[in-house]
Amino acid sequence: MIRILLADDEHLIRGALAALLALEDDIAVVAEAGSGDEALAMARAHRPDVAVLDLRMPGPDGVAVAAELRETVPECTAMIVTSHAGAGALRQALAAGVRGFVPKTVSARQLAEIIRTVREGGRYVDSELAADAIAAGASPLNARETELLSLAADGAPVAEIATRAALSPGTVRNYLSAAATKLGAENRHVAARVARERGWL
Amino acid sequence: MIRILLADDEHLIRGALAALLALEDDIAVVAEAGSGDEALAMARAHRPDVAVLDLRMPGPDGVAVAAELRETVPECTAMIVTSHAGAGALRQALAAGVRGFVPKTVSARQLAEIIRTVREGGRYVDSELAADAIAAGASPLNARETELLSLAADGAPVAEIATRAALSPGTVRNYLSAAATKLGAENRHVAARVARERGWL
């Protein structure tokens, strides 16, 4: 019997998922949570085999919860179920040790099958998202460029970025210029947008 | 008997919703759709009483479908069910003639009740979202400022905005400057972000 923790802030969906998974003979939902913090508490209390986490939740998001779980409840395998995600989220999730990444377009039957796969040590990634991630490829940005571009992502002026990164404004401009060139963007704002879309931030 | 069209690209959720709503005696799901285009086709074919639309779908989104339905199937009342929406989406939805706007955090029982309310000519808006929308208040931006700010929203340089709006670059700068000042933003990029968050674009 696979013991499941279900975390999703949408009652409607969480309830439906619980009901549908309960139909499977070898799966038991032992805990439910409506936020990231609740999910962590539940996981510590019930120590489930698999945590099915929504990506977007109040408090820590699914990826953050997965990362935390790897530390505190290592025997629990994390997987993400999400509504509308891009290659970026997938990349971050895999880096956090998530073993499954599925959009909510799958059927309940498929989800159950994926839970079994993950429980047995396998991995599952939605093929469409995987294709996106592969198409986007590895980031052409180096560490500094990535750091500065993410600081620039909310539209802050260069002076503020320089202060926050403890660098000279000129240096910041250089790195941002290099990043924009690599991404084929005409300025740092579109560069930040592009990088975000591709999961490079 | 209230005849329902259910449109949501997430199989998992659409299936669950259909099952849960079928438990209600006075509600019948007569059609399902997985995209905006499909929703329109289904609505024309089945002419349901109420269309329950997901906000984010492939093709036309929920609001666009609602607007189109008002033209082509006027007897069909539209309502939006969404995962994570802000005041902006709510504002646009109401402008498109949507009669109900609910987050997916509601229970199935509540949803059924809201469908009945809407069917009888009432309206329903999630109170949390309504509070957000009221707190954001009316947009301080005039028509021109709004138009130019939305053109600026993707980080395009002023020259391109000017071309697309058929205005001189100087004029564009003035309007964007005015908009940024009104929003307390330090440049047009953060101004665009703020305006988007508040539903003013």
Place this chain on the structure above:
DNA sequence: GAGGCCGCATGACATCTGTCATGCGGGCCC
């Protein structure tokens, strides 16, 4: 130690952007 590479910094310069003062024309009231 010489040479070369790399990360960071600086300065010069062109261009872009934000701010301000001003100009033009239509609608409105008297």
Place this chain on the structure above:
DNA sequence: GGGCCCGCATGACAGATGTCATGCGGCCTC
């Protein structure tokens, strides 16, 4: 019509930004 206000547009100017060439110092390899 004359005077006025208001929305829209334009241009000038300063400061911010993007681009390029260059310099400095640490690190590696030979």
